[in-house]
Amino acid sequence: MATATLPRTEFGGATTTVDVLVIGGGITGAAVAYEAASRGLQVAVVERDDFGGATSAATGKLIHGGLRYLKQFDVRLVRESLAERRTLMSIAPNLVGPIGMVLPDPGLIERVGLTAYDLLSADRNRIEDPTKHIPRHRILRHDALVARGLPNLDSGALFHDAMMAFPERLTLAFLRSAAAHGALVANGVGVETIIGGAGRVVGAHVRDHLSGRVGEIRARVTVNATGPWARDVLAASPITEQLAGPEPTVRSEGIYLVTRELSPTMVLTVSGHGHFSFAPWRGLSLVGPTETPYHGAVDEWRLTRAAVEKFISAINEASMVPVHLDVDDVIAAYGGLRPLTEQAGEDTYNASRASELVDHAKQGMAGIVSATGGKYTNSRAFAQKAVDSLARGAGLSVSPSTTATRLLVGCEGTRRSALTSTALDATSVAIVEEIYGSDAPAVIGLADERPELARAVTHDGIPLAALVHSARHESARSLTDLLIRRTGIGTAAPPTDDDLAEMARLAGAELGWDDVRVVAEVTATRHALGLPDD
Missing domain, CATH: 1.10.8 (Helicase, Ruva Protein; domain 3)
Structure with missing residues (x-):
């Protein structure tokens, strides 16, 4: 089988004409690009930095149904997420697989919620690979928890979701799949100005930061898939400035810490208006996320020592795992801003994680849409609905979607028996x-x-x-x-x-x-x- 490459397109110089221009090479942009290209549209994707960076890299690595969204009665989002959990394990089998987790001391509400979780995913095991099957939840007593390295817990509910140990590779797989269907893909290419006139966007002027050259990409539809930067991208161009609206008063900051392995079983902790978990990851523990309102400019956000130390204090105060951490225990840390829909207000913890496609034709500017909110788990499903919508709006002819059933590029043939090597152990x-x-x-x-x-x-x-x-x-x-x-x-x-x-x-x-x-x-x-x- 030939190596699956990701060729980088140079956009400097001549005008490039496509059906769909996607601005942003995170998981949302990657999924939209693949969906559109696989359905017969000509697609270009530009990312000013690197694919899968920023918000897409600031993830807890879970592919999950969103158990806590049941508390918000968002049954539709939970059902879609659970279905997509199965889909992603099917189309990216080397990258996504089940993980068990313990919810300590579950009460009646939690047990009812877990039962609903099981019922909403009744088709979860309609998947060829038996290693991807997910059991119903069950209650563990003290002895069983001791065996899992959790001696301080009297009871716990064991349930399963899925995990992607290398989320950046999943974003890359979507992009490579888009490129395999003819999409033009480039990192290090930023949008200088969105262009158009007479109430319609027709593309963008872009700059290739490697060559310094400026080019033009003309498109029937431009998709603004820049996450927390979505408003700033609109505000930076005269033709779309009026679409941007006021600066959001708050965004949601989430950070994660990597430590030595603190628990061999994933454990959830819920306290106050936040939650975090200890997840076993690559022989270490991934602890997070925080849920902190952020009030500054998107480009000015950075991970700070104070944020790391504050999170360590919260862990030591509320953790269900019997450990005490200090800064010296932290091997690595990362974080970012979540792409919440802009109606979140100050309560970022309870803000919806649903994706939203904003068609700016309703504001008098056709030819451009913005993708906001969302999460890894739902990116493919959102992309499918987004392409349906933008095709209708722009009068584009598309073939039926096949992305839920086709293996992503680089993920084919991964159910083989173990490979051998003369040099690698x-x-x-x-x-x-x-x-x-x-x-x-x-x-x-x-x-x-x-x-x-x-x-x-x-x-x-x-x-x-x-x-x-x-x-x-x-x-x-x-x-x-x-x-x-x-x-x-x-x-x-x-x-x-x-x-x-x-x-x-x-x-x-x-x-x-x-x-x-x-x-x-x-x-x-x-x-x-x-x-x-x-």
């Missing part, structure tokens, strides 16, 4: 299969051909061959792109300085960097992966 082979799916043989082949690339540079076995493969085939522009959003090498724990230097050298050999660029990449990546000082 079984642990490295297994994680390469999980990350790269049907491209795993190419990564393993690199390690076998060049033994120096077989060396594992993470605690869970990711080899240097992964970095070289992604540098060659997956449109990475920087070492940070490679370590955080392609390979997973940098998301669990920062590499050593010696490893960073070697990885920068290997990436530079593939991407044409000189010695000055290699040193700059090491410095920038060390800063990106480290904990904040202030």
Whole structure:
């Protein structure tokens, strides 16, 4: 099977004409691009930074039905989410799989909610792969909880959702699937100005930050899929400025901490107006999220030391896991702003996570829509409905949707028996299969051909061959792109300085960097992966 590449399109210079221009290469933009391209439309996707970054990277890695949304009586969202949980395990089997979690000391309301959760997902096991089957919830007593490393709990409800250990790879799989259907895809390309006239948007002027060249993309429909930046994108262009509306008074900040493994079982904690969990992840624990109102500009948000320390205090006060944490226990931390619909108000915890497609024709400007809200779990379903809607509005002819049943590119053939390698041990082979799916043989082949690339540079076995493969085939522009959003090498724990230097050298050999660029990449990546000082 040929390696699934992600070719980067250069948009500088001549005018490009498509049916759909998608602004934003996060999970929403990626899913819309794939849906539209797979149904016969000509698509272009531009992302000013890197694919799957920012909000799409600030995730708890769950693919879930949203048990707590039942408390808000949002049954439709829960039902759709549960159906999409099954769909994503089907179309991305190497990337999404079941995970069990414990809700401590459930009361009557929680037990009723879990029963409803089971009933709403009655078709959850209509999936070919038996390893993706999800059981009904059950109540665990103290002895069973002790066996799961939770000796402080008297009772707990065990239920299952799904997890994606490498969410950036899922975004990439949607983009590669879009590209396989002819979509033009580029990172490092920002929108300079949305263009049009006489009450219609016709595309955008864009700038390629690699070449510095400016180009024009003309489209029948422009989709603003920029998450928390959606309002700012509209406000930055004279033709759409009136569509932007007032600056939101509040957005929702969520951060996560990575620590040593604190519990082998995922455990939920609900307190006050927030919730967080300890999730086993790559032999470590992922703790989060916070739910904090943020009142500043989107581009000014950053993870701060104070936010990390405040979250640690909340964990120590309310956690259902018997641990005490301090800053020295934090291996890594990340976060971002959630793309809530702008009606959230100050109560960001109870704000809807439903996606919304805003057709600005209703405000007098045809040819542009904004995608707001949403989450990973529902991205494909939202994209299907969005393409139906924009096709009707623009008079575009589309074929029936097949995205719920077709394996994503790079995820085909991943139910094979375990691969073998002359250079990689079984642990490295297994994680390469999980990350790269049907491209795993190419990564393993690199390690076998060049033994120096077989060396594992993470605690869970990711080899240097992964970095070289992604540098060659997956449109990475920087070492940070490679370590955080392609390979997973940098998301669990920062590499050593010696490893960073070697990885920068290997990436530079593939991407044409000189010695000055290699040193700059090491410095920038060390800063990106480290904990904040202030």
